[in-house]
Amino acid sequence: HLLESGGGLVQPGGSLRLSCAASGFTFSSFAMSWVRQAPGKGLEWVSHISGSGGNTYYTDSVKGRFTISRDNSRNTLYLQMNSLRAEDTARYYCALFGGGAFDVWGRGTMATVSS
Amino acid sequence: EIVLTQSPATLSLSPGERATLSCRASQSVSSYLAWYQQKPGQAPRLLIYDAFNRATGIPARFSGSGSGTDFTLTISSLEPEDFAVYYCQQRSNWPWTFGQGTKVEIK
Numbered sequence: 001h002l003l004e005s006g007g008g009l010v011q012p013g014g015s016l017r018l019s020c021a022a023s024g025f026t027f028s029s030f031a032m033s034w035v036r037q038a039p040g041k042g043l044e045w046v047s048h049i050s051g052s053g054g055n056t057y058y059t060d061s062v063k064g065r066f067t068i069s070r071d072n073s074r075n076t077l078y079l080q081m082n083s084l085r086a087e088d089t090a091r092y093y094c095a096l097f098g099g100g101a102f103d104v105w106g107r108g109t110m111a112t113v114s115s
Numbered sequence: 116e117i118v119l120t121q122s123p124a125t126l127s128l129s130p131g132e133r134a135t136l137s138c139r140a141s142q143s144v145s146s147y148l149a150w151y152q153q154k155p156g157q158a159p160r161l162l163i164y165d166a167f168n169r170a171t172g173i174p175a176r177f178s179g180s181g182s183g184t185d186f187t188l189t190i191s192s193l194e195p196e197d198f199a200v201y202y203c204q205q206r207s208n209w210p211w212t213f214g215q216g217t218k219v220e221i222k
Contacts, residue, residue, distance in 0.1 A: 033211075035159075035213075042202065042213060042214075042215045042216045043151070043153075043159065043202050043204070043213040043216075044213065045204070045210060045211040045212060045213060048211070057209050057210065057211075058210070059210040060116070060210065093158055093159075099164065100147070100149070100164040100165045100168070100206070101149035101161050101164035101165075101170070101204070101206070102149070102151070102159070102161060102204075103161045103164070103170055103171075105158035105159055105160070106158065107158055108158060
């Protein structure tokens, strides 16, 4: 089970920190990703982190602005989003990377960037 | 970046018909391709991973095939609950990418 939180309305240039609380599995054993979906649009992979947290990856459009992290003692995944732009407006899903794909998804949290 | 192109954009079919969805990669992704289904207001659901492996609990009417750059998701006989948007996704190269989606609608 994955439950995202932390979305909301923020002005351009502002920041948000998204959280994803995990339960029902050994969190530290699994890599995790954030995937977003702008209103009425398709899915876009955003960022990925290994089970230990030692390896991270980002899509080009968020490099230098977003930071993925995890606290395995709290079973929680994070996405720190800085310097937000209107085009970052989307529902953000956290997803568990199991045997080769995203086999568990949260319901998502909506981030809206607007003045 | 590997671009995944899905076709057609929309597929209009009747229940009981066969659906064939295509995903073409701009370069080889080997067999590192997955398929997801998304219904309005819901999170995506994994159907197929590594090109042809059905995820847990996915009905046998869903099948995946292909390797390299050309992949197909086939729904052998559409059920009412199968009308949705379908996405392919590659994990061969960073950044991972999704296709733009194929909407399967009721004719």
